[in-house]
Amino acid sequence: MANALVSIQILPKTVNNEDVIPYVDRAIEVIAASGVKYFVSPLETTMEGDLPQLLQIIQDMNAAMIDMGSPNVISQVKIYFNPSGASMDKLTEKYR
Numbered sequence: 001m002a003n004a005l006v007s008i009q010i011l012p013k014t015v016n017n018e019d020v021i022p023y024v025d026r027a028i029e030v031i032a033a034s035g036v037k038y039f040v041s042p043l044e045t046t047m048e049g050d051l052p053q054l055l056q057i058i059q060d061m062n063a064a065m066i067d068m069g070s071p072n073v074i075s076q077v078k079i080y081f082n083p084s085g086a087s088m089d090k091l092t093e094k095y096r
Contacts, residue, residue, distance in 0.1 A: 004051040012070035
């Protein structure tokens with residue numbers, strides 16, 4: 001069972017103020033390729049998994065932004081950690 005939820009909003013600096021959406025799309029591709037459960041919302045994406053794995057995905061996302069030509073990246077991250085289990089569905093079930 002997953003022990004963490006991590007939400008991330010990635011803000012890559014773009015050269016010549018180009019559109020950031022292709023960068024964000026690439027960051028979400030990195031998450032999707034990882035195989036973890038995730039949910040994209042308008043301002044951030046939440047992932048569910050083991051904390052070390054999720055932190056590695058954040059590193060991979062930042063590296064992907066640099067590979068695309070971004071000179072630097074700000075990643076705003078929220079972490080919910082529960083050794084006995086963490087679930088997006090469980091935390092939000094009363095709202096569905």
